[in-house]
Amino acid sequence: MRTQVVIVGAGPSGLLLGQLLSRQGIDNVILERKSADYVLSRIRAGVLEQGTVDLLHEAGVGARLAEEGLPHDGFSLAFEGRLQRVDLKGLTSKQVTVYGQTEVTQDLMEARQAAGTTTFYEAENVQLHDFDGASPRLSFTFEGKRREIACDFIAGCDGFHGICRASVPSGAIETFERVYPFGWLGLLVDQPPAAHELVYASSPFGFALCSMRSQTRSRYYVQVPLDEKVEAWSDARFFDELRRRVPEEVAAAVIPGPSLEKSIAPLRSFVAEPLRFGRLFLVGDAGHIVPPTGAKGLNLAASDVRYLFEALREHYAERSDAGLDAYSARAVARVWKAVRFSWSMTNLLHLFPEASPFDQRIRRAEFDYLAQSQAALTSVAENYVGLPY
Ligand code: FAD
Numbered sequence: 100m101r102t103q104v105v106i107v108g109a110g111p112s113g114l115l116l117g118q119l120l121s122r123q124g125i126d127n128v129i130l131e132r133k134s135a136d137y138v139l140s141r142i143r144a145g146v147l148e149q150g151t152v153d154l155l156h157e158a159g160v161g162a163r164l165a166e167e168g169l170p171h172d173g174f175s176l177a178f179e180g181r182l183q184r185v186d187l188k189g190l191t192s193k194q195v196t197v198y199g200q201t202e203v204t205q206d207l208m209e210a211r212q213a214a215g216t217t218t219f220y221e222a223e224n225v226q227l228h229d230f231d232g233a234s235p236r237l238s239f240t241f242e243g244k245r246r247e248i249a250c251d252f253i254a255g256c257d258g259f260h261g262i263c264r265a266s267v268p269s270g271a272i273e274t275f276e277r278v279y280p281f282g283w284l285g286l287l288v289d290q291p292p293a294a295h296e297l298v299y300a301s302s303p304f305g306f307a308l309c310s311m312r313s314q315t316r317s318r319y320y321v322q323v324p325l326d327e328k329v330e331a332w333s334d335a336r337f338f339d340e341l342r343r344r345v346p347e348e349v350a351a352a353v354i355p356g357p358s359l360e361k362s363i364a365p366l367r368s369f370v371a372e373p374l375r376f377g378r379l380f381l382v383g384d385a386g387h388i389v390p391p392t393g394a395k396g397l398n399l400a401a402s403d404v405r406y407l408f409e410a411l412r413e414h415y416a417e418r419s420d421a422g423l424d425a426y427s428a429r430a431v432a433r434v435w436k437a438v439r440f441s442w443s444m445t446n447l448l449h450l451f452p453e454a455s456p457f458d459q460r461i462r463r464a465e466f467d468y469l470a471q472s473q474a475a476l477t478s479v480a481e482n483y484v485g486l487p488y
């Protein structure tokens with residue numbers, strides 16, 4: 100079997116890249132380890148930057164997003180019970196759109212299926228070969244048989260624990276990492292959201308986030324220790340803890356209900372450099388991770404996809420490799436700014452087990468500064484809506 104681009108991973112990065120390539124007439128095949136249902140059952144991000152929304156429209160999958168996505172003009176930060184609105188629209192003239200990653204993935208899967216483009220779900224033991232030369236190949240097991248596929252390029256869209264980055268010879272990629280001493284316990288519930296905009300709250304008991312998926316479905320998170328088990332959290336315990344961490348007026352509006360999903364995600368900052376080795380390109384979580392506090396993970400995956408898609412289009416349509424050669428540097432420059440923003444929001448809003456009274460005063464001073472300075476709020480707002488590509 101032969102194709103132009105093999106994409107490893109059918110998360111949002113892989114599916115979006117595949118969709119954009121297919122629309123340009125560039126052949127691609129996706130190899131995904133899990134089943135389509137499993138991929139769709141993962142509840143993750145919820146906030147899309149305008150650049151991500153634009154790219155989804157460009158990929159021809161914007162119809163349901165335009166219909167069901169919720170445009171948000173702002174969000175609130177809460178610190179020790181005080182609320183500070185960040186007026187995204189007023190400060191930057193831009194908005195964000197609340198639309199779940201699950202919905203993005205579903206729209207992309209449906210478009211791919213309608214176009215009849217090949218995807219191998221439940222492709223086991225994917226291995227990469229000869230990607231430092233001109234003729235890369237991949238082998239994988241599908242329906243019990245070992246298969247091989249040759250290609251021009253490999254897009255490593257297989258997430259943080261994938262095989263692509265791990266296949267690069269050690270020493271060829273430098274990595275930078277910070278692991279945070281806590282995770283987020285998330286809960287999805289079919290009840291109207293507690294507030295009409297997102298609330299990111301810091302409290303003496305730890306961080307909490309009130310988010311949503313629609314007018315009737317809410318997504319909530321609370322910071323928990325790294326060794327915490329989901330089983331230890333009944334729905335009642337979750338809602339009690341959430342209410343204790345958000346300002347009174349928000350707590351009063353939280354409507355509990357049976358959880359549709361509950362899971363814990365660890366928090367990590369991670370960047371691999373460069374994002375290219377030979378004919379292998381790393382995209383999205385395969386190349387970098389941010390803690391979810393800035394809502395940047397999915398949006399960075401989309402900006403990587405835009406850079407790589409344009410580079411591959413140039414390669415095939417214009418016979419120029421300038422974009423491919425520039426891919427890593429362009430993507431990494433944008434990634435680091437989001438890494439910095441997500442790290443600073445994480446530091447501001449979370450309770451660190453080792454924090455001293457001095458650290459706590461610094462966090463309070465930072466919040467006071469935000470509350471008094473249009474310049475400081477503008478900086479938060481322009482990062483939150485997404486820096487230019
Ligand atoms: P992924 O979505 O991880 O997709 C990678 C795909 O590759 C998966 O389908 C996987 O099964 C497949 N794969 C892996 N290994 C192989 C292999 N060897 N062979 C074939 N296929 C393979 N971001 C936010 O902004 N807000 C959030 O609340 C948020 N919550 C998150 C919670 C969790 C638990 C995680 C892990 C991430 C979260 N993120 C969040 C980040 C955001 O979801 C990611 O940035 C986004 O999913 C990145 O998309 P991706 O396609 O690059 O990677």
Ligand code: DHB
Nearest residue numbers: 144145310391392393394
């Ligand atoms: C959601 C997740 C985030 O990490 C975030 O910053 C905002 C919203 C969400 O899942 O809704």
